[in-house]
Amino acid sequence: MKHKGEKPRDPREWNPQLPAAISRLILKCLEKAKEKRFPTADELRAEIGAIEKGIPGTDKEKTKRKSLTSNEITVTFGLKKLFIPVVAAVAAIGLGLVLWRFVFLGQAVERSIAVITFQNQTGDKSYDYLQAAIPNLLISSLEQSKYLHVTTFERLRDLLRQAGKEQVDVIDSELGFELCRRDNVDALVVGSYVKAGDTFATDVKIYDVKTGKLLKSATARGTGAQTILDKQIGQLSRDISRGVGLSKKAAEEAEVQISGSQTSSLEAYKYFSMGKESLDKFYYEDARQNLEKAVELDPQFAMAYLHLYRVHINRNNPQLAAQALEKAKAYSTRAPEKERLYIEAAYARRVEKDTDKEFRILQEIAAKYPKEKEVRSSLFAVYQQKKMYPEAVAEANKALELDPKWAYILNQLGYLYIGMEDLGKAEEYLKRAVSVAPEDANPLDSFGYLYFLTGRLDEAIAQYKEAVRVKPDFGSEDIIAYIYAVKGEYAEALDWLDQFILASPSKNWQSLGYWWKAVFHHTLGQRKQAGMELARAEKAWESLGDKYGPAMAKLVQAHFYFEGGEYDAALRVFSEYQKDIQDAQPQAGRLAVTENDLWLALVEWKRGRIESARQKLDPIQILFSERPKDKGPIFAQLEKTYKILQAEIWLSEGRTAKVLDFLEKDFALRAPFIGPAYARILIWHNFPSEQDVLARAYQKAGHLDKAIEEYRKLITFDPASQDRRMHNPVYHYRLARLYEQKGLRPEAKGEYARFLELWKDADPGLTELIDAKKRFAQL
Structure with a gap:
């Protein structure tokens, strides 16, 4: 039964001279799953013919032989067992001819x-x-x-x-x-x-x-x-x-x-070239506009669709990416061989979920086109995702041998070393990327991210601003705004969001700007304004037919309801979010399940149903313990939320000592990743917004000095920490209460003043606002 379960070996392991195309054909014939094999003998024969044409020969016939019959034979047999030997025979004969030509006729001089x-x-x-x-x-x-x-x-x-x-x-x-x-x-x-x-x-x-x-x-x-x-x-x-x-x-x-061109329109090719150049610089909106113009002029332009797919993947539009990739595959027969192979590699990865096939195709491109640096970057990405870092570095070095000044791969090496937590190496490669492409916005933006991770917030802002100077619609203003929110400078943050919206070349980015304004207004106690901004963002996203954007709007709305005590609404909207996010990212099913279980536990705890919340938390704990150390950027933030909730449940049960022991020893934040899905990551990094359970545990245990110290940490940015959460004004109010309790009236007055300054435009009926005004007046 070995042949039924064991994966076939690559034929090139026993004959390295075998062309990659023949190897792929043999492996496809040997696939265990029926749907992955050639469905008909005709398709197998056509593939063999295509391979045969690509192998140099000596005495080819100058004209094809005429068929022995005037029409294609169309008689079919109903017995499945008769069809299988026919396919096998065609494969054996065809492969035999192709292999004979390869082995005995040799390669011609190029x-x-x-x-x-x-x-x-x-x-x-x-x-x-x-x-x-x-x-x-x-x-x-x-x-x-x-x-x-x-x-x-x-x-x-x-x-x-x-x-x-x-x-x-x-x-x-x-x-x-x-x-x-x-x-x-x-x-x-x-x-x-x-x-x-x-x-x-x-x-x-x-x-x-x-x-x-x-x-x-x-x-x-x-x-x-x-x-x-x-x-x-x-x-x-x-x-x-x-x-x-x-x-x-x-x-x-x-x-x-020599075949015809990959497009039927010269004008389409012009826009394709401009789109490709923009994509290479990460100028996604410019690339999208030019590539969409290319496929408008030539609706069967396969390579333009492939590059559109890449744009949408990087813009976190999975549905549009899937549509573009399907069209690229449908029209790939018109594309030249190299381009067709790139399409097949992308399709193998995203649709067929066959990363081994993708890898074999990329290796085939590398073998056929040894000076093609793009395939080296693709192989680099494959190894990087598999966390095979030495192999990824080797591919990057091969690309740099071809082009030592390639800013793109230098930039990607910087990100690789960030993932490896070798920030010194990351800085070295990002500096090289900036030096070889000083007027390219992307390396500057990447440098900003490195400074953000390492706690150099002012330097991060400066780098992001430089990226905007180089390319005004590059779209770094939202990150600048977020960093100002981390610093507690919300007026600056909102100003930069306004600039982001004005400079945005697309409705998608404008919607993201409104979405962030909703988050900031909510944090500042402006709940009505936050609701209006969020509705505006969601409506705009829905008008684009986008699923991911509305999902993000619903995720934030669910948190708003949760913090406002509207738990039924919070559950309903979160359920809608789950549907949208699974439609947008069906491949992330396990992540969605984890989010849902955690959300149900949060709501049960907030409702005071402690036993129910604890029961819902147990399976989540098992899931996190089974995952590898490097859990991925969203899982890392969900695990943080899980640990805070676990501590909240223990605190509700009166197990204060356990809370202190757990949070002092086993709790650590992880700085959020800024990438295509950064919005979801940052929401779970910041919400639920009350993440001061350790300070409240100290207070409950009677350790007021330690509680004060913990609140001081929460409102004072520490560059050495991994905390990149937005500055929460409510912590000033709670710290002021502790100072007041300790009899430290000047300190209390200062913290009330800071809170009231941040909440100066907050909705008038909020409990903390009313109480802070009253206490401040009495001091």
């Missing part, structure tokens, strides 16, 4: 080639975008040939950075030769385009890099710029493959392999 910026000779600057678009389209086309190793435009940019010429936009022939020699490229393609009336003509020249000799020149013409995409790219690609120095037979085979 030629490396680079295509540099084209010259715009139209006299019209509106066509400047073609200077990069035409080379990129030629590169995508030429990459289909197994005989050509094509230097991507991204690689040329890497080489420019290494040469200290990153500011160069247009690569002329002299610089092109220099870059090619630096990267050991065999042939260089230079080109230009001109317009006469409606006719567009594109000219290319192919040079031998070592000798400078002109190998071939070619021209393609057509009516209208669109013909560049429709026919000129294909024609020029074939001319280049003939002129680059391949043998006649290899050139002929290369021409067969």
